[in-house]
Amino acid sequence: MRMRVATMGLTMVVGMLLVIQGGCSKKSIQSGGDAQSSERGMAKSGGPAPSAMGSTGSTGNLDAPSATFPDLSLSSKPEDPETGGLRGFDSVSGGKAPSEERLGGGGTMLAKVEPSESTARQIEEIRREQAKEQAASAEAGLRDVFFGYDSWTITEDGRQSLTQDAQWIKANAGALVKIEGHCDERGTLAYNLVLGEKRAKAVRNYLVELGIGANRLSVVSYGKERPFCNERNESCYQQNRRGHVVVRSK
Amino acid sequence: MNRVIIGLMIALCVVVGAGLFGILDSRATDVFLEATRPDFQKIPIGVFGFQNGGGPEWLGGRLEEVLKADLQRSLVFSLVDLPGIGVKAREVSTTDKAVFKQAAENGVSVLVWGKSGQKNGSKESELLMDGFVYDSGSDEVVGGKRYVGSTSVVRLMAHRFADELVFRYTGEPGIARTKIVYVAEHGNARELFVMDYDGYEPKQITADGFLNLMPRWSPDRRFIVFTAYRSRNTQDIDILELATGKRWTLVTMAGLNITPALSPDGNFLAFASSQDGNSEIYKLDTRTKTPQRLTVNQGGDLSPTWSPTGREIAFTSDRGGAPQVFVMSADGSNVRRLTYEGDYNAAPAWSPRGNWIAYVCRTAQRLYKLCIVSPDGQKRVQVTTGPGIDDSPSWSPDGRHLTFSSTVDGKSHIYMVDTDGKNLERITFGGTHNSSPSWSPAL
Numbered sequence: 244m245r246m247r248v249a250t251m252g253l254t255m256v257v258g259m260l261l262v263i264q265g266g267c268s269k270k271s272i273q274s275g276g277d278a279q280s281s282e283r284g285m286a287k288s289g290g291p292a293p294s295a296m297g298s299t300g301s302t303g304n305l306d307a308p309s310a311t312f313p314d315l316s317l318s319s320k321p322e323d324p325e326t327g328g329l330r331g332f333d334s335v336s337g338g339k340a341p342s343e344e345r346l347g348g349g350g351t352m353l354a355k356v357e358p359s360e361s362t363a364r365q366i367e368e369i370r371r372e373q374a375k376e377q378a379a380s381a382e383a384g385l386r387d388v389f390f391g392y393d394s395w396t397i398t399e400d401g402r403q404s405l406t407q408d409a410q411w412i413k414a415n416a417g418a419l420v421k422i423e424g425h426c427d428e429r430g431t432l433a434y435n436l437v438l439g440e441k442r443a444k445a446v447r448n449y450l451v452e453l454g455i456g457a458n459r460l461s462v463v464s465y466g467k468e469r470p471f472c473n474e475r476n477e478s479c480y481q482q483n484r485r486g487h488v489v490v491r492s493k
Numbered sequence: 494m495n496r497v498i499i500g501l502m503i504a505l506c507v508v509v510g511a512g513l514f515g516i517l518d519s520r521a522t523d524v525f526l527e528a529t530r531p532d533f534q535k536i537p538i539g540v541f542g543f544q545n546g547g548g549p550e551w552l553g554g555r556l557e558e559v560l561k562a563d564l565q566r567s568l569v570f571s572l573v574d575l576p577g578i579g580v581k582a583r584e585v586s587t588t589d590k591a592v593f594k595q596a597a598e599n600g601v602s603v604l605v606w607g608k609s610g611q612k613n614g615s616k617e618s619e620l621l622m623d624g625f626v627y628d629s630g631s632d633e634v635v636g637g638k639r640y641v642g643s644t645s646v647v648r649l650m651a652h653r654f655a656d657e658l659v660f661r662y663t664g665e666p667g668i669a670r671t672k673i674v675y676v677a678e679h680g681n682a683r684e685l686f687v688m689d690y691d692g693y694e695p696k697q698i699t700a701d702g703f704l705n706l707m708p709r710w711s712p713d714r715r716f717i718v719f720t721a722y723r724s725r726n727t728q729d730i731d732i733l734e735l736a737t738g739k740r741w742t743l744v745t746m747a748g749l750n751i752t753p754a755l756s757p758d759g760n761f762l763a764f765a766s767s768q769d770g771n772s773e774i775y776k777l778d779t780r781t782k783t784p785q786r787l788t789v790n791q792g793g794d795l796s797p798t799w800s801p802t803g804r805e806i807a808f809t810s811d812r813g814g815a816p817q818v819f820v821m822s823a824d825g826s827n828v829r830r831l832t833y834e835g836d837y838n839a840a841p842a843w844s845p846r847g848n849w850i851a852y853v854c855r856t857a858q859r860l861y862k863l864c865i866v867s868p869d870g871q872k873r874v875q876v877t878t879g880p881g882i883d884d885s886p887s888w889s890p891d892g893r894h895l896t897f898s899s900t901v902d903g904k905s906h907i908y909m910v911d912t913d914g915k916n917l918e919r920i921t922f923g924g925t926h927n928s929s930p931s932w933s934p935a936l
Contacts, residue, residue: 312732312741315759315779317712328936329653329660329667332626332636335587341623346642346649353687354738356697366680366702369725393815393837421726428900430861431840431853431884432929433707433752434809434816437765437772437793440749463726464749468683468704475900491726 372492376421379490383411383418388446388486392429395441397449401486405446408488409453420455422446423487424464425471427480432466439464446486461491535571536662538564538603539596541585546610548620549644553609556622556651560605562691563655563669566918568893568911569662573601587625587634597629604629605658612641619643622650626658635661648693656936665935668889672933673896674698674708674717675907678926685719687735690889690896690932692907692920698733707885710933711755718743718753718762730764744777744784752796755779756803761823763787763797763806774808776823787825798843798850799823800868807831807841807850807868818852820868831870838864840885845934846892849912851876853884863897865912876914885928890935896920898928 333341386404388397397405412420424439424446443462451457472479540561543553564570575581578599585592585606596604607624625637638657640650652669659667671690676683682702688695699705701721708719711732721731723742730744730753744750748767755762762777769786772793777784788794792812799806807820815836821828832838837855844850847868854864854875863876863883877883881901888895889909896909907921907930921927 312743312779312782313716313734315711315713315716315732315755315762317757317759329657332638332657332661335625335634335637338587341637341639343639343641344653346640346646346653353696353698353735356700356738359700362700362702366682369702370681372725429882430837430855431796431809433796433885434793434811434839436706436749436751437767437795437811440767440772441793461726465704468706 375492376489379492380488383415383490385411385420385488385490387488388442389481390442390484390486392427392480392484393438394484395438395445397445397486401446402449405449405488406453409450409455412450412455412459419459419461419491420450421461421463421489421491422450423469423485423489424462424466425469425483425485425487426467427483428467428470428475429480430467432468436464436466436468439466442484442486446488536569536602537573537600538570538605538658539573539575539580539601540564541575541604541606543607543609543622543624544584546608548610552620552647555647556607556609559648559651559691560624560655563652563667564658566691566894566909566916567655567659567667567669567891569659570603573599575601585625587637593627593629593632596627597632602629603627603658603662620647620650622647622654624654626661648689652689665891668891668894668935670936671890672714673887673907673920673930674710674933675898675921675930676706676708676928677921677924683926683928685717685733687717688921690909690920692922695921695923698735698738704728707752707929709754709931712757712759712934714933714936718755720751720753730762743779744775746775746784748772754797754799756799756823757801758803761803763799765795765797765808767793774806774825776825785825787821787823788828789825794819796840798841800843801845801847805868807843809839809841818850818866820850831866831868832873833870834873837861842886842888842895843868844888844892845890848892851886851888851895851912853886863895863910874912876912877910877917878914885930887930887932889932894932896930896932898930 335341385408388401388404412418422443424443426435426439440462443464447460447462450460470483472482540557543556545553561572565572580592580596580599593604604627605624607622609622612619612621619641622640623637626635628635638654640653642650655669656667659665668690672687673690674685674687677686683704683706684697685699685705685708686695686697703725704722706720708717710717715735717733717735719731720728722728728750729742730750731740731742733740743762744764746766746768749772750764750766753762753764760779762779763774765772765774771791772795773786774788774794774797775784775786790812792810794808794810796809797806804823805820806823807818809816810819816839817830818832818838818841819828820831835855839853841850841852849865850868851863851865853861855861861882862878863886864873865876866873879901881899883897883899886895886897894909894911896907898905899908905926905928906919907927908917908919910917
């Protein structure tokens with residue numbers, strides 16, 4: 244709530260500055276002064292807007308569940324006139340017209356999400372970071388580990404790859420390494436996330452066995468959500484059952 | 494003073510009474526009576542068109558098409574081909590006794606007709622739909638509805654009318670106004686979208702640029718909980734308020750934080766986290782914000798789904814080596830395995846009627862299809878067949894349909910199917926990858 248007030252204050256100050264400067268178009272003055280749009284602006288900045296991944300807003304403590312999220316109890320449900328219950332049929336005897344029911348909103352009200360400039364920046368940054376990681380990993384000559392169907396056991400081939408990777412990691416004491424767990428498209432989305440994590444952790448554990456400090460290794464699972472190959476055959480599936488070893492950019 | 498004490502005692506009795514009644518009541522609803530019993534006779538319904546009265550040319554046809562599709566999907570009605578039984582489509586009025594008689598004699602129980610057009614005297618382009626209902630059982634015109642709104646609510650008019658009909662004949666609200674939230678590939682990212690239950694009006698609700706996965710509705714339909722990769726390296730469980738787009742983080746424990754599911758009363762969020770090494774199921778009290786770990790074992794536990802009473806949770810566990818569906822009490826006690834057929838059973842979804850748990854089953858041919866099993870494990874039925882990887886089953890609030898993703902047509906799309914495997918219907922056509930559908934509760 245305090246945030247909201249602060250944001251409102253900020254919106255007002257900015258709006259006033261714009262008016263005083265007179266350097267903005269009529270349209271932007273309107274949107275600054277128009278109650279509806281400034282309210283929408285508040286709503287957006289009241290919590291992190293859908294487009295603002297990574298911006299914190301009211302997300303609270305990142306180490307513990309947020310203490311600020313709304314009441315989710317069903318009993319707190321407010322009456323929503325747009326989505327409200329059915330009213331039954333009106334009598335039309337004697338040629339009477341049924342009473343009018345005005346519909347709007349389309350059922351569940353949905354806030355519009357417009358990919359904003361900050362989203363575009365974000366997406367660009369993700370792309371840049373990924374490219375950077377890729378380049379660094381290629382330069383380091385890091386090798387990935389491949390797994391059998393449904394399996395998270397590291398094969399002999401995998402052990403050889405990791406022995407090489409470990410040499411590089413040891414030689415580059417400042418480098419942080421991330422292991423991404425990936426799966427092929429078979430099976431459920433949810434279980435593949437767990438399977439991907441098992442694969443990533445199997446790789447991490449083997450690297451630790453080879454003498455790498457666990458604090459330099461992080462794991463993340465993408466399940467089957469970020470495949471390397473999109474065809475539906477075993478050679479493609481094989482490519483996607485992977486522990487992807489990358490040099491972390493940050 | 495005495496009055497106060499008596500008042501308090503009465504209040505206490507009322508509270509205790511209500512509590513007891515609540516317990517008895519929820520026990521009674523543990524397993525719901527099936528409205529989709531095999532011997533359930535669908536109600537024959539005849540739909541005349543909507544006479545066009547000045548609106549856009551497509552209006553009457555659109556209303557009729559949407560209404561008929563809704564009635565068919567309701568599984569409460571069976572559409573009668575009126576011209577086929579000699580009842581000619583023509584202008585009907587509420588006093589058209591001859592038409593009513595003819596329809597009734599040909600086995601039609603309910604007749605529906607209407608008018609559509611521009612609203613008289615409205616400044617802006619407001620449209621209007623009148624719908625009327627005749628019931629042959631009582632031989633009377635039951636009544637009518639009049640809806641008014643912009644072109645953007647034309648489909649909603651027909652949906653609402655369909656739900657009124659279902660409600661009148663079953664006492665249940667119908668599903669024509671329900672929504673489905675799902676994940677769609679958007680550029681290089683996976684974002685959340687909400688669409689009508691029939692696949693129309695998709696609207697994007699996140700724009701993060703990376704991965705948002707496994708969305709689920711809050712029981713009041715106001716929020717979506719989901720897994721968000723806040724950076725490419727960690728994930729949280731977030732909640733989004735649909736009306737405002739506001740977003741909060743609910744869970745940010747170390748490791749995987751996936752498969753969130755709110756309890757039917759909204760008071761608990763069950764989810765899986767691997768903060769203690771392997772994936773375990775936790776329960777977050779949404780009022781006190783305190784998490785509680787429910788499962789303790791070396792295997793991966795995930796995908797919790799609540800029974801409609803909120804007293805039990807089904808989930809996936811690979812504690813025996815391969816993933817299987819288990820059930821436990823909502824406090825983590827009384828764990829028992831539910832599925833025994835096959836070596837891969839996952840992604841359970843408890844029916845809102847309580848009588849089935851849907852899940853992904855791997856068949857003997859190693860195909861990933863949908864199965865349903867009764868909560869006591871006694872009955873098991875395979876719902877979908879044929880090629881394609883089926884995933885993420887989610888129940889319609891009336892318990893008669895499942896929505897799910899499948900690669901049966903190549904790319905992953907969203908489908909719906911009746912619990913007996915009939916009426917398989919694809920509901921997304923655009924996009925390159927649509928997955929993880931979740932059906933909203935009814936209104």
